[in-house]
Amino acid sequence: MSDAAVAAPERREALLRARRVTKRFGGLVAVRETDLEIPAGSIVSLIGPNGAGKTTFFNVLAGILDPTGGEIEFRGQRMIARPVRAWLEPVLWVLPSVLILLVAVAVFAVTRSVLALQVLVLVAIGLLITTLLLAIIRPLRYRQLLPRFGVFRSARPNDMVTAGVGRTFQNIRLFQNMTVLENVLVGMHSRLHSTAVDAILNSKRHQREEAASRDRARQLLGLVGLRGRDDVIARNLPYGDQRRLEIARALASDPVLLLLDEPTAGMNPRETSEMMALIAKLRSELGLTILLIEHDMRVVMGISDRITVLDHGERIAEGTPEEVRRDPKVIEAYLGRPAA
Amino acid sequence: MSQIEDLSRRASASGGGARGRALSPISGFFGRHQSLSVIVGMAIVTTVLPLIVLLPPFSGFNVQRVWLDSFANAGVFVLLALGLNVVVGLAGLLDLGYAAFFAIGAYTYAFGASGFSGNDFPFWPMLLVGAMIAATFGILLGAPTLRLRGDYLAIVTLGFGEIVPLVFLNAEDITKGTNGITGVRRPELGPIEFTATNPVPFYITMAVIVTLVMIFLYRLQDSRLGRSWMAIREDELAAASNGVNTVTTKLLAFALGASTAGFAGVFNASKLTIVHPDQFLFQVSFTILAMVVLGGMGNIWGVAVGAFTVFIIQSVLLKQLNGFFNTFQVPILSDIDFVQYQFLLYGLALVLMMLLRPEGLFPSKRRRRELHTESDEPTDRSPEGLESAAVLQ
Numbered sequence: 001m002s003d004a005a006v007a008a009p010e011r012r013e014a015l016l017r018a019r020r021v022t023k024r025f026g027g028l029v030a031v032r033e034t035d036l037e038i039p040a041g042s043i044v045s046l047i048g049p050n051g052a053g054k055t056t057f058f059n060v061l062a063g064i065l066d067p068t069g070g071e072i073e074f075r076g077q078r079m080i081a082r083p084v085r086a087w088l089e090p091v092l093w094v095l096p097s098v099l100i101l102l103v104a105v106a107v108f109a110v111t112r113s114v115l116a117l118q119v120l121v122l123v124a125i126g127l128l129i130t131t132l133l134l135a136i137i138r139p140l141r142y143r144q145l146l147p148r149f150g151v152f153r154s155a156r157p158n159d160m161v162t163a164g165v166g167r168t169f170q171n172i173r174l175f176q177n178m179t180v181l182e183n184v185l186v187g188m189h190s191r192l193h194s195t196a197v198d199a200i201l202n203s204k205r206h207q208r209e210e211a212a213s214r215d216r217a218r219q220l221l222g223l224v225g226l227r228g229r230d231d232v233i234a235r236n237l238p239y240g241d242q243r244r245l246e247i248a249r250a251l252a253s254d255p256v257l258l259l260l261d262e263p264t265a266g267m268n269p270r271e272t273s274e275m276m277a278l279i280a281k282l283r284s285e286l287g288l289t290i291l292l293i294e295h296d297m298r299v300v301m302g303i304s305d306r307i308t309v310l311d312h313g314e315r316i317a318e319g320t321p322e323e324v325r326r327d328p329k330v331i332e333a334y335l336g337r338p339a340a
Numbered sequence: 341m342s343q344i345e346d347l348s349r350r351a352s353a354s355g356g357g358a359r360g361r362a363l364s365p366i367s368g369f370f371g372r373h374q375s376l377s378v379i380v381g382m383a384i385v386t387t388v389l390p391l392i393v394l395l396p397p398f399s400g401f402n403v404q405r406v407w408l409d410s411f412a413n414a415g416v417f418v419l420l421a422l423g424l425n426v427v428v429g430l431a432g433l434l435d436l437g438y439a440a441f442f443a444i445g446a447y448t449y450a451f452g453a454s455g456f457s458g459n460d461f462p463f464w465p466m467l468l469v470g471a472m473i474a475a476t477f478g479i480l481l482g483a484p485t486l487r488l489r490g491d492y493l494a495i496v497t498l499g500f501g502e503i504v505p506l507v508f509l510n511a512e513d514i515t516k517g518t519n520g521i522t523g524v525r526r527p528e529l530g531p532i533e534f535t536a537t538n539p540v541p542f543y544i545t546m547a548v549i550v551t552l553v554m555i556f557l558y559r560l561q562d563s564r565l566g567r568s569w570m571a572i573r574e575d576e577l578a579a580a581s582n583g584v585n586t587v588t589t590k591l592l593a594f595a596l597g598a599s600t601a602g603f604a605g606v607f608n609a610s611k612l613t614i615v616h617p618d619q620f621l622f623q624v625s626f627t628i629l630a631m632v633v634l635g636g637m638g639n640i641w642g643v644a645v646g647a648f649t650v651f652i653i654q655s656v657l658l659k660q661l662n663g664f665f666n667t668f669q670v671p672i673l674s675d676i677d678f679v680q681y682q683f684l685l686y687g688l689a690l691v692l693m694m695l696l697r698p699e700g701l702f703p704s705k706r707r708r709r710e711l712h713t714e715s716d717e718p719t720d721r722s723p724e725g726l727e728s729a730a731v732l733q
Contacts, residue, residue, distance in 0.1 A: 062581055129480065136483050137588050161583035173578040175571050185564075186571040190583030192564045196592060199563030200556045202375075206563065253583045 014073075015040040015257055015289050016061070016165075021070035023056050023313075030056040032313045033070065038257065038291055043283060045292045045300045047324075048310035049333060054293045055170055057310065058261055061291070062167045063160040074163055074257070084152035092149060093131045100124040162190045166255030168246040170262045170293070176235040180226060180245055183234050184217040187252030217252065223285075224248045224278060240271040247278070257289045258282065264296050272296060276303055301325065309333065374558045381641070382551040386544070401660045409539040414651040415546030416608045421631040421647035422553055422640065423600025428629065429638035429704075430566065431593035432573030434494040437481075437501020438628055441598035443620035444477050445470040445605020447508055447515065450615040455523035456516060463527035463610055467549075470606035471599040478598025479591050486587055489576070501625050509617040520616030524609050534610075542611055549607065550644070553600055557640050560596070569593055623683070627654075630686050634693055636700025646701055654682050 018036040022029065031053040038044045046054050059065045061072060063080060071081035104120030107113070134142050138156075146153065155163065166187075175183050192213055198206040221227055224244040229237070237245060243263060250258060263279065264272045276299055282288045294300045300307060300321070307324040309317040311333040317324050324330055392398060393407040402410075420442060427435045448470040452461040461469075481500045485493050508515045515521060526534040527545070534541045560566050568589045571579035580586050609615045627650070635646015658678040665674040678685070693700070 064577065064581065132483070133479065136486070137591070156585075157577075157580040158583050158585045161581065167581055169578065169581075173575050173581075175574040175578065177574060178567075178570055182567055182570075186567050186579065186584065187582045189564060189568055189571075194564055196560060196563070196565050196596070199559050199565060202559055210563075249582060 017073045019071055021060055022068045023060055024068040029313050034315045036308055038289055040289050042305040043290045043303050045294055045304040045307045047300055052310040053313040054310055058259055063155045063157040066154050080154040085150050088149055088151050093135055097124040097128040161253050164256035166250035166253050167259035168250050168261055172242045172246055174234040174242055174246060178234055180232050180234055181217055181230040183245055183249050184220055184252045185213060187249035188213050190253050220248045220251050240267055259291050261293045264299055279303060375555045378554045386547040405539055408543045410655055412539055412542040412546045414648050415550055416604045417651045418550055418644050418647045419604040420601055420628045421643045423597040424628050424632050425643040427593050427597035428632055431569040436494050436498040436625055439620045439624035440501045440504035441474045441478055441601035442605045443504050445474045445602030446609040446615045448473045449606040449609040450521040450524050453525040454521050456521045467606050471602035474602025475595040475599035478594040482591050482594030486590055501622055505617045505620045520614055522614045524613045524615060527610050554640055634700060636703040639702055639704035642700060642702030658682055
């Protein structure tokens, strides 16, 4: 399966498709109408000078920032876009309770029964509380219900993880005071199902799941080259290993698409080539699709199938490494315009 | 020698989770069987405490019956501290209005079983009902604070902590306002009599409840939920980006903390047979927080011991100090009423604690690591690790 993915990345349909994504911070346009297509099984890189909007774009993809415009489809499903008719949602929360209140008043006017009024008002309050709680927790049913009323809300970061997008951060964000193994176990969170009640009762299901997740976490640690470091506190790891651990943590959610934000930042040449080997291995062995932000051109040109170049929030070039390397706009963005 | 050092270093690296590598077969066994160790520990404490107070100097302070009574009262605060530890110590959400849930639990029972309300539901199911209602309010009060962090969260929870007793104070028709609800029913269990003169049943009940709550909390702490609480405390954005639903996770922390307070509230109401808004003022929230901080945030045993010690010092030993200095006519000291100065003493204790031992008396290993960065050496550095560190510098 992974072989096929590697062999014909171009022919595969796009796993993720971003259309005209815009993100404004006040007057600053960090990302302007940027398109991006990531074919399944490919390695796509996003490059550009400092402040080009790469990380902002990443954060929009990961569901951390709501875009000001445009939309992002993942596996053919629209996940992230500017909220549509968001005002309708609070109305929908309150509407049933208001209706019941009106019924209560009507019943009272007709029958003059205080008891009926009290009961109906209590029902209305109960309903209001339940709806509000549902709106806060947003279970899957609730999210599926919203489109029927034409309301659209972007996926939250954890929804993106559940959908199959894993990510790492530019400045490493491990859970510093937790052990290596615990870090990976947190990454596995969205794939585990035991509840608080299971944990309290220490049910068989809980025990089985815990044991299985620990085994899987150790496997992942082995894959990134951190075998046997389970009990080390994350912040005591050497820098390069922290990067690897972050990747292991992102892999723990069984992603289809992995977003790596400068995975080789601050690494020496040997560590960089090890990281490149690891990324290549992730695609060939796990069949992952990878989106990469990177500054190191050796890395970018070495492993990418396609490259997108951003400058001042706009996409200035897109293509294979060869095409991008020769693109005059890219050269200009990096080196400046030649003197006339 | 070096072997011992190596061993202890490895032990300290093995994490606050209960499943760390153990030093001896015995502690290894109890590390793996957390519930059993809690049961054994609590059984020992429960049997030893009544015996200790028969010995001097404790026997001189009070008779055993009074001691047991204050131990049962201390148990209420141990429960409260354990619950607050979930919210503050594990999930890292600073809650300054925790007494509100204590109040909600207590009033739930007062409505459910007192002469005033006319209802007479039995105590044991009400214990659960009180916890559940408190948990519901925990979620309701937690929901508006979800986007807040740190100071802002503290201020909002402080507001809730003020609002709830005020509501109970002013809703006079339902709560009898400043008079409080009196005549709350005591528990009943077959032939065992829960009376004011016989504290033993309360003492035993409290010990059982604390044991159960501790076992539950230990299990939760080592579960998927406990890990996500810690992850949120460490880095909320990273937690969300790794699939942790921060909304439900935080709400569950509030709910579980509140339900423990609800337990404590029901128990307290049935023991004192009176529920009064003044029992739930800000100083109660503050006291509980001080107990958690002094005991060692994040460590279940530490918090329990801290709460117990603080309560006993506050309710028993300070009075004894007065009596002691009065009997011996110590100049100056005999004029001081230590009970009145208890908050001054708290303040002093907290200041000293923060300066000398910020992680608390009995810290969790994790918390100690957070606060003592400089003394924390990487445990086993491989040659490549050294190399990359050198490159960074």
